Amino acid sequence: xxxxxxxxxxxxxxxxxxxxxxxxxxxxxxxxxxxxxxxxxxxxxxxxxxxxxxxxxxxxxxxxxxxxxxxxxxxxxxxxxxxxxxxxxxxxxxxxxxxxxxxxxxxxxxxxxxxxxxxxxxxxxxxxxxxxxxxxxxxxxxxxxxxxxxxxxxxxxxxxxxxxxxxxxxxxxxxxxxxxxxxxxxxxxxxxxxxxxxxxxxxxxxxxxxxxxxxxxxxxxxxxxxxxxxxxxxxxxxxxxxxxxxxxxxxxxxxxxxxxxxxxxxxxxxxxxxxxxxxxxxxxxxxxxxxxxxxxxxxxxxxxxxxxxxxxxxxxxxxxxxxxxxxxxxxxxxxxxxxxxxxxxxxxxxxxxxxxxxxxxxxxxxxxxxxxxxxxxxxxxxxxxxxxxxxxxxxxxxxxxxxxxxxxxxxxxxxxxxxxxxxxxxxxxxxxxxxxxxxxxxxxxxxxxxxxxxxxxxxxxxxxxxxxxxxxxxxxxxxxxxxxxxxxxxxxxxxxxxxxxxxxxxxxxxxxxxxxxxxxxxxxxxxxxxxxxxxxxxxxxxxxxx
Amino acid sequence: xxxxxxxxxxxxxxxxxxxxxxxxxxxxxxxxxxxxxxxxxxxxxxxxxxxxxxxxxxxxxxxxxxxxxxxxxxxxxxxxxxxxxxxxxxxxxxxxxxxxxxxxxxxxxxxxxxxxxxxxxxxxxxxxxxxxxxxxxxxxxxxxxxxxxxxxxxxxxxxxxxxxxxxxxxxxxxxxxxxxxxxxxxxxxxxxxxxxxxxxxxxxxxxxxxxxxxxxxxxxxxxxxxxxxxxxxxxxxxxxxxxxxxxxxxxxxxxxxxxxxxxxxxxxxxxxxxxxxxxxxxxxxxxxxxxxxxxxxxxxxxxxxxxxxxxxxxxxxxxxxxxxxxxxxxxxxxxxxxxxxxxxxxxxxxxxxxxxxxxxxxxxxxxxxxxxxxxxxxxx
Numbered sequence: 001x002x003x004x005x006x007x008x009x010x011x012x013x014x015x016x017x018x019x020x021x022x023x024x025x026x027x028x029x030x031x032x033x034x035x036x037x038x039x040x041x042x043x044x045x046x047x048x049x050x051x052x053x054x055x056x057x058x059x060x061x062x063x064x065x066x067x068x069x070x071x072x073x074x075x076x077x078x079x080x081x082x083x084x085x086x087x088x089x090x091x092x093x094x095x096x097x098x099x100x101x102x103x104x105x106x107x108x109x110x111x112x113x114x115x116x117x118x119x120x121x122x123x124x125x126x127x128x129x130x131x132x133x134x135x136x137x138x139x140x141x142x143x144x145x146x147x148x149x150x151x152x153x154x155x156x157x158x159x160x161x162x163x164x165x166x167x168x169x170x171x172x173x174x175x176x177x178x179x180x181x182x183x184x185x186x187x188x189x190x191x192x193x194x195x196x197x198x199x200x201x202x203x204x205x206x207x208x209x210x211x212x213x214x215x216x217x218x219x220x221x222x223x224x225x226x227x228x229x230x231x232x233x234x235x236x237x238x239x240x241x242x243x244x245x246x247x248x249x250x251x252x253x254x255x256x257x258x259x260x261x262x263x264x265x266x267x268x269x270x271x272x273x274x275x276x277x278x279x280x281x282x283x284x285x286x287x288x289x290x291x292x293x294x295x296x297x298x299x300x301x302x303x304x305x306x307x308x309x310x311x312x313x314x315x316x317x318x319x320x321x322x323x324x325x326x327x328x329x330x331x332x333x334x335x336x337x338x339x340x341x342x343x344x345x346x347x348x349x350x351x352x353x354x355x356x357x358x359x360x361x362x363x364x365x366x367x368x369x370x371x372x373x374x375x376x377x378x379x380x381x382x383x384x385x386x387x388x389x390x391x392x393x394x395x396x397x398x399x400x401x402x403x404x405x406x407x408x409x410x411x412x413x414x415x416x417x418x419x420x421x422x423x424x425x426x427x428x429x430x431x432x433x434x435x436x437x438x439x440x441x442x443x444x445x446x447x448x449x450x451x452x453x454x455x456x457x458x459x460x461x462x463x464x465x466x467x468x469x470x471x472x473x474x475x476x477x478x479x480x481x482x483x484x485x486x487x488x489x490x491x492x493x494x495x496x497x498x499x500x501x502x503x504x505x506x507x508x509x510x511x512x513x514x515x516x517x518x519x520x521x522x523x524x525x526x527x528x529x530x531x532x533x534x535x536x537x538x539x540x541x542x543x544x545x546x
Numbered sequence: 547x548x549x550x551x552x553x554x555x556x557x558x559x560x561x562x563x564x565x566x567x568x569x570x571x572x573x574x575x576x577x578x579x580x581x582x583x584x585x586x587x588x589x590x591x592x593x594x595x596x597x598x599x600x601x602x603x604x605x606x607x608x609x610x611x612x613x614x615x616x617x618x619x620x621x622x623x624x625x626x627x628x629x630x631x632x633x634x635x636x637x638x639x640x641x642x643x644x645x646x647x648x649x650x651x652x653x654x655x656x657x658x659x660x661x662x663x664x665x666x667x668x669x670x671x672x673x674x675x676x677x678x679x680x681x682x683x684x685x686x687x688x689x690x691x692x693x694x695x696x697x698x699x700x701x702x703x704x705x706x707x708x709x710x711x712x713x714x715x716x717x718x719x720x721x722x723x724x725x726x727x728x729x730x731x732x733x734x735x736x737x738x739x740x741x742x743x744x745x746x747x748x749x750x751x752x753x754x755x756x757x758x759x760x761x762x763x764x765x766x767x768x769x770x771x772x773x774x775x776x777x778x779x780x781x782x783x784x785x786x787x788x789x790x791x792x793x794x795x796x797x798x799x800x801x802x803x804x805x806x807x808x809x810x811x812x813x814x815x816x817x818x819x820x821x822x823x824x825x826x827x828x829x830x831x832x833x834x835x836x837x838x839x840x841x842x843x844x845x846x847x848x849x850x851x852x853x854x855x856x857x858x859x860x861x862x863x864x865x866x867x868x869x870x871x872x873x874x875x876x877x878x879x880x881x882x883x884x885x886x887x888x889x890x891x892x893x894x895x896x897x898x899x900x901x902x903x904x905x906x907x908x909x910x911x912x913x914x915x916x917x918x919x920x921x922x923x924x925x926x
Contacts, residue, residue, distance in 0.1 A: 137802030407665035
């Protein structure tokens, strides 16, 4: 780090990391890390194999599509949308994270929870809600009597996607801020930097891996999202892929576009790997990390609060308010409330599959994260990046790939809970990998080396030393997987146990046929249930810093 | 230091992974045992968090066997492209009446059909319940359906069954022009579907180019009017129309007055009216024998992989009983197809809808329609 070339004082004053701290282990990475990492990357790359097999069936048509002008247009559209959504999410998410961790903002823990919850609202539900509220003739226009700019197209798609995906940045940056060693910032201040200079030259660079990880998750999420772009009528890759599948069962067309999407994803992965740099955020000297002292906002307290309230109001209260409105209107018109037993069975099915997926994803993310940080090489970074492949592809592509493989090779496991969990892991593993990796970066390798030096075998060091130290990352990654799996639709529909309702399928079953009131109850239950792990997670994280 | 640990490491992780896999097996077998009504109390959270040790318990690890056992009892697996909100109660009714275990997988019609194609001969599906004749035609085209009994086919008008006898309609749906009653008088509506591209409807007409029902409708128009006329019409609609993702979105936008008229299926409106009786939208038919009033079906086909076709035929017949047909009319607001079953009071009788005689099995050329829509600029 730039702040850290001074000779450390002899006292217990924290020492900023030095280049030497980036050292990685030499030699071949151990088997107990490589095997699970290979399994993870292999699973994530499985759909790619399916795509290649399918595309090879009709090579001429594949090439035609590749060079058509509409494909280029879709490519450009998608690129612009990704860039705008990432930029918008950073503008919302980074200040939200900073305000709720590092300052004396009133009620910051509550705001962090409420600010993270929009993540659990399925994008197609959010899109219906925003169209109803902000669309032409919608609630805002008819009550305020004003004309809003059109919600359709690039602007609306960007707005809705920012509002459902900025929590990725909020959560990853929050995690990094909580785990940040205040000594670094204090050293910077004591060396004569102003608060603003410290923020710019020390804090922000230290947040780079987290910002990068969050941005990548958002970018890939935007690539794969269907609900928002379809309802807001923006021709992105995913919408085109779905259209190919739905119209005339054009599997080749869909596959070619999906392969292009993979190429796009690889480009993003390479860019992000460069942007995140080689920052090490752990301490190398003696002493123990303290929690940071909150920064007094002073006269900025109320404007900051207003910003946070506005974000929560638009991203959470508005869609939830629309859901409540649907529910009440339906009940008033004599619809059943649908809080009957079946909603709770659906909730249990959702929670069980999502929780298992979270546990498996976190378990696989650990070796991937440790490998890519401690045994950094082209091969291990490629392995880590490979786990992202499943995440950027539209759910329907992954789901059909797993249908193809599962129906042939999985035997009785096909369309079982295990299959569904595997699908979730393929889809959402990178969320866990990103979080775990960021945590590993904050752990000094010297701790692990000391344990090994005392004769502990490598795998025991992993379980007894590394795992407890990266627990915040494991929990955060697991929670992200849990929350996104709760709302996942295509794989749930195609691969879940036949006849099992989940909250996401219940919501979809109702909205797809315009029964909005019937969708409201399961959607509200989804938001409430997802709030629980989020609350526990944020509490723990907070406790970590306290 | 490290080399000493190698051998242990080699054992420990595979063991852990095996334990995880076994845990998955155990849980999925619990899954197979659980009847649908299984509540949270039956399988508590403790079970999900189960200690990997439990996987070693021989009593618990019999997952696959149990799954096979259930396959032997009478079970019909339905892949439904129709929403659970629409057909769930009727399928549950059959299960309750006969004691047959009906397992239903719900999804989008075309995605369900694509799933069956990807599964190939390993498909667990016995019956496909499709949203329209197009999806059924696609499965038939790939040779995945089997012949239905004559008696079954005879219970509906021959217009509503596959001439080759591989699928049968279970309920009818009509294409209509829906309009916002605050913005348009019924008398001012376009007379024929070709008129909706007139300049006066610029920015006022909603349509759904990516939607299956719309595409089936365009296929019908091609059969009736020829490709050139239809391509020009689609290009015109692309110019004056406002494109939505699906019929629901069109009707929702009509309610807000975002557009004044929309070409859509007839039954979505009644769902909105059920939740909001003051919803300012009504349906109208085009004048005379217009292809704009095309009647399509939702229907079923029995898969070639069905384990016990006779049992599946029985379910198909149930969907054509008076009770089931009355359900489709009263609860789903669709047209009953079996003669003599009264329809929804707000709707005309299906025989009264004036529409050219288009053979639904001619609506199979979806690929041609998609290409036409692409040429006209309506699809990317």
